[in-house]
Amino acid sequence: MIKKLDIVQFAGINNKTIEFGDGLNVIVGRNEAGKSSAMEALYASLFTNARIGNKKVEDKRFAEMAFPYENGDHAECAITFEAEGHEYKLHKLWHSSDSKTSLEKEGTKILDQSAIEEIMKTYLVYGEGTYSNVMFSKQEAFKALFEDIKSNTETVQTISQLMKNASMNLDGLSLEAYKGRLESEYKSLTSNWDMEKEKPMNNKSWQNPHKNRIGLILAHHYEAERSAYEAKFTEEREKELERVQAEIKAFSEEKTKLVSRLDAIASIEADVIKYQTLKSKLDQIENQNKELLEVNKKWPAMEADKSNADENIRKAQLRLVNVQEKLKAVKSYEKFMLEYKAYEKKRSLELEIDHKRAELDAFSKITNEEVSKLERLEKAIHSANVKLKSAELAGQLLKSNHPAVVTDVYGNSIKVPVGETWTTNAYMKLEIGEQVTLEIQSNQIDFTKVKEEFRRNTSVLEEELIELGASSVEDAKLKNAQARAIEIKLASIEKQVKDIPAFKDDVDFDEKKSEYDQMALPSIETLETSIIEIQNEIRGFEQNKAQCDFYLKQWQSKFSSHDDVAITLGENLSEKKRLTSELSELSKLPEEFSTVEEYLSEIRKTQRLRDDLIEKINRLEIAAERVLSELPERSSEEFYESYEDETQKMNQYIKKAQQLQTIMEKLEEILEQFKQDSYSSLERSFMRNLSMITQNRYDFIDLNERLDVAIGNKDKMLPTKLLSSGTLDSVALAFRLAIIDELGGDTQKLTVLDDCLVNMDEDRQKKAIDMIKNHAERHQVIFVTCHNWVAEMLGGNTIEM
């Protein structure tokens, strides 16, 4: 920013200081007041080398313009400007031989030309052509802008670069600064915080925290987590303490109960133990007395029992001998009876033999031969009869007044009525009434012979039968068989008699039998049973005796004698009395216990339980002490409150970070979108200015790389050479300001405008003034005019010349 121009001597101006402000500066003055010379001085101070030769055309021109008329040989100015936060004063004395250039930086003067040039480059970042053609507009050359810039290669390059590079309208916002600000804010919130996972980067918790670059979110997260931990820690300790205290309380109550129980039962322990000893002694005496009394009572009886047993044994043994003898006698009788039965059998068999012999004698005996003879006769008769039968005759009485009497060969007759039929064997005699007798014989057999054989044999058989005393052949056969059976029986009996051994001759069996019958002897079984019974009886008595012996022997060994038993008994009774009296003085075993062991075991158990409880309580008290020492002084409720506060703050920052994230994302999207737009930023800026100054009459431009410019609207486009003078001025101003705006860099740029409104109509002038004022918000503008009304309309820092 230019701050001051000190003109010592330049053209017609001497010792003039002009101070410039930020933004808009308007230099107003009548014609010939030196406004243009001042602008030349400003330009020369910045760009024109102090050494002025006399050969070059431009040097000659400069000397003519800058050196005072008519004898001036030099010009001298100093310009004060600010660059990158520092103030510089550049002093130049233009002269053909004694030229001087110096630069003061905050009081220090520099003369080295190359050092001066380096410093100047930080302020004058573009080539001189760009400054002279674009930033310094002279009235007469204003409309020649397009030609001028086209003729200056450096300016063409600069503008072409603008058309290629900057492709978006930032409207005064520095993108880098904005992005940087958003990012730094985002970073200050989210540093080391993972927005996506919503936790610290690398999972570093508050217990192992990030040491550096802690964003606000993380800081509050750590605080919240710490508070939550503290709250939970405190709450756990509080509850742990409550639990331990409740346990101590419960155990203490239990202990109190146990102690009072112990006090109640353990105080009589010595009594109870002594009681138990004495009682046991007493019980022993009582038990012994019981035995002594019993022995005392039983001893005489036992002795009596023993002698009874002896007597019984003796008697039973006598009875046993008696029975045994009887048994012997019975056994002799049994032997005799076997012999007697054989004897009786022999006698009976002999009688049967006699009987059978008599029976056989009385029986008419028919021999086997006789039987055979009879059978032969019977067979011959039968044979003759068969022949007769084979010659059968049949007859029928057909007509007769009388029945017929028919007689057969065997002499049998039958009466036959008329009409009836009959048959006979080989012969029939027919008699009808008294007048008719008829004999008929068969010719089929030798009837006579056969009739003879039949008659003879029948007669012989009858005779034989009569002789044998049999009624028939069958009867003869039966009698033959009966005789044979009696003979066989007889032979059998005779054999039996032969088998019976012989008896002693001197024995009279019947007499002996009658003797025995008179004796009425018992059975062997009865006697043997008696013997077993008596033997058992004897064993029983012997056992009784052994038992008595056993007791008596035991008692003797234990008590010596029956008398001694009585003595001991007496002694015991007096000891019992003494013990009973002593016991009555002592505390008894409490009723709840059945034994002293149980009682003592209960005491020991209770003592053990009490001791265990005391130990438990001690341990718990130590634990309670420990927990209490760990318990923070703040309550869990207060920690929870802090947790909620911190969480709320963290959430606020998270929300802000998310918003920043959205802004940055959307910004990238917008930038991408702008990059794709066909117009360059310069073109847009130019169009915007043009549309403004022409009040939307022209809002399209066509600008090619050769910087041929055409303007127009959606209906038509016009090249600049066809534009009117006023319009051309407007277009030039719009373009000029657009170029300056788009030149880039963050610093404000100098714009010098030498009465560029003169050819414009009133409306354009107003719009142009608005545009210039707007431009002056971003850049330092020096506007030169000879019209006060223009100066008034522009406002800003007015410098009168």
Added chain:
Amino acid sequence: MAIKIFHISDIHIGMKFQRYPDNLRANLIESRFGALRNAVVEADRLKCDVLAITGDIFETIKVAKRDVVKVTEILGAFSGDYIWILPGNHDYYDQQLQLWQTFSDTMPDNCVLLNESKVYSFEVQDIEVDVYASPCDSKHSKVNNLEWIKTTSLNKNRMNILLAHGSIKEISPDLNNEYFPMTLQELGSLGMDLSLIGHTHVPYPLIQETTTDRVYNAGTPEPDGLNYRFDGSGWYIELDQNKNIHAEKIRLGTYKFYDIVLKVNDQLSETELLKPFANENLEKLIVRIHLDGYLDQDHYENRYEVMSAMDEKFAYVEINEMALKPKFTQETIDKSFTKDSVPYALLMKLIDESDGETAHLAYEFMMEVMDND
């Protein structure tokens, strides 16, 4: 003849107030002693016979010894017949605890520590009084300590007064039922002439004066956090020999807390911010204001200026502007940027695709960057 009782509870001596700045923190801690002192002064002014404290005098069982001694010193100034001290759930009784040992060692002679669940008998103004004490023996308990009373027969010829500590279902939320929960019906069924309860910081009944209620919850004498919107108070209770009752709520606290949502529309001004606190002594107010609504652009931009002006007015103020949004419209954008510019396009895109608040944030940074140029 009547017994005059001054009933307070839940003083929570030993709270740390870590979220507040150092100076205020010290004042808040001290104000709790102040409230107890006020209670003693008020009880004496009203010539009370008994000062009854129904639990949570202390915030924790680990409260500093000097604080315990300071409490007993303050109590020592009470000139009535008795001070009935009931351990609450925050300062529950356990004989091992140093807290109650120190308390017992230093408490004034007229002080009775009701640390056992039993009937304590007193004679006050020639009236025989049975105090049924239900102290807490732990911080948490799913059941209250009233069961033993239900099986005890009351002597109707005596004045029967219950002192208990626990959450009363109808008055305060105890979502997990872990603070000795009880109900008004349950308390009523005990047949007491007077029930003095502690735990819930809200006083009960909510009226200023009564001659019918028999159950009283003292509330806290000194508000202790943003979630407590009442004055700190205690009950002055008269109970005559015929068991007629008269009770009056007495203000005791110094500080008062406000945690409010303030709806704003277009404008934000000091007047607007102070409106909810008319008739309050702002210097003793601790306030959190949640601003909710839309502000005009310029008001939104100036909000911090207005908000920071509040700092000097209150003892403490915290303004949450999460729900506060600028009225950020296309008009503002039109005014600020040309239509084909990147900032214009970005702000419009944010309004369309995100929200006005985000767009405004983007806008604020644009202004900041441009101002810095």
